[in-house]
Amino acid sequence: MSSTQPASEQRTRARKTEAPERASAMDNADAPANQPRALFVASIGVRWRDLDAFNHVNNSNYLTYLEEARLQWLRHVPGWFDEQSMPVLAASEINYRRPIEWPAQLHVELTCERLGNSSITLAHRIVDADDDTQLYSDGKVVMVWMNPATGKPVPLPRSIRDAAEGA
Template sequence: MINLEDEKSKYIFTMKLDIRWSDMDELRHVNNAVYLTYFEQARVYYFQEACQWNWKEIGVILASAHVDYLRPVVFPNPTYVYVRTSKIGTKSFEISYLITSIVNGIEELTTTGHTTMVLYDYESNKSVSIPDFLRERIRAYETVEI
């Protein structure tokens, strides 16, 4: 059993998600395919806040994604996504996510996930090493050892 408060304490970055009516399916909850869009949206804002990412200089591509659906997200419950870098390698890093919703006044964990991101040079069509300055910015932003 995941202790939500313990998990949230590992995350500096959080943002409110605006659930759109079109995000839901005929079962009246957010469709499973939309969660990766939520991850992407939050990841972009996280990168801007954590390391002032310059997209024109250093490209990044999604190498893999994993989502665990624990509870449905439904409109109009207030919903939040928490984002952090959980691992940094030579050419890739892992971003972890929590999605929570406020249900009857209580914050509940609805979704966990992670994506592996690879730095990429679009001119040479090759992955590239993570520059030291970027690694340092991410580590300085996070509160847990990565």
Template sequence: MNLKNFNFKTLIPIRFCDMDAFGHVNNALYLTYFEIARSSYWKEVVRWDWSKLSVVIGKAEVNYLVPLKYGDVLYAYVRTSRTGKSSFDLEYVLAVAKKDSEEIVATGKTVCIAYDHSIGKSVPIPDYQLAKMKDFEMLVT
């Protein structure tokens, strides 16, 4: 996966409590790291209006490539790779800073669904948020 295809990057702190008995980050935490990155992306890029509409995750996948260790400087890259009527896909790359580069340690994807809890079902993605995602990612309609 090419990091140049991502327009959004955020620092993810690795905490001591993220470690497991084997001395690396527990695999369950990768989804938490995706969530932290996704929340930052939505706040800074999409400006999702949580008072009106929620997002639920319909599917999540993680590809583990290299173990993470305490002290690693971790960055998460996020991008919207597909938009539909009520769902969209987010792709993620977790990369560790090295001296002159970054090493990709995991990749992933979530299928996100615009959801109205008051009626208990999916709804169309609001035009404003859809436009923000498409414009930021330069997605073709």
């Protein structure tokens, strides 16, 4: 089961429906000063088919979880692509911190680490949905907006810049 709510909506929902200690864990206002504000938090359930022969989530599925989180976020950003401008993944970095076992509910937290002229660097954390101190993975990806006809970089869409700066 996946959720497609921006981080701000999930924090509001958490405050209304969860115990106070869990709500504060989702609230960026309670985050340490050096931790960037969450751009988006995606909820993703681990599927049985995600497991490997060692009975934990195969490392390649971490990339799938990150892709799903980015797409959930982008669905909330109008105008993130058109015929002259669309994103490509230029780089990815994943630090595997601990194995994910089934069953599990995950939160994939996205934050904006850097905005460039034609790119955005998104930091990510994959944590347990019920205990965000259980860090499974962290790292970052770089997405570059390009013209699909020419393959050349184009300026970052204003909607992406606004969404990242507003987080």
